[in-house]
Amino acid sequence: PxxxxxxxxxxxxxxxxxxxxxxxxxxxxxxxxxxxxxxxSRDLQAIIRRERDPDQLLERTTAQLADVFGADGVSIMLANSQGELSVRSSRGLSDVAKLDRKKIGEGISGRVAQTGKPILLSGQVQGGSDPTAS
Incomplete structure (x- = not known):
């Protein structure tokens, strides 16, 4: 005991x-x-301060984000005058995905553009489906 x-x-x-x-x-x-x-954050700020060419700025920023997050796929999409999003810079995206267009509010990228809030994805995402949708 x-x-x-x-x-x-x-x-x-x-x-x-x-x-x-x-x-x-x-x-x-x-x-x-x-x-x-x-x-x-400091590295991105340095890129922004140094780079004057908008396309190079997007490319370098995309590469930096992929490194920081250890992501296989990263893209930056910009909206045109009709509110349609298209890929302007990417890492690890297929050629088909690079040609994809979304309206604001549509899919993952459209939702991010609409809300202004990031969505961090993990695992494989098929066809731009929204894993946060119920």
Missing amino acids: EDVAGLGRVAELIGLELAEANALWRAQRQQQDAEATLRA
Whole structure:
């Protein structure tokens, strides 16, 4: 009985140590993420300050975003005077996807354009389907 009580106390202490180690790891991870975000922001600002050619600015920004997010596919779409979105710069998109056009509010890109809020996708997205739609 005394050994069982002692083992119980040891288990509690180990649990507390593990919880503290986990909290420390999480805090360090958050700091690393914040530092990476700050570096990416500074890198993008430097690109914007240096680059005068709009097409090159879009290309370099697209490449930087792909690197920062570790993304296989990144695109920047711009709206024309009729409110139709088309790909102006991309990384990892098929030729067919580069030719795609969307109206504001339509699909993932159209929804982002409409709301002004980013959507971070993970995994494979087929045919521009909206994974956030119910």
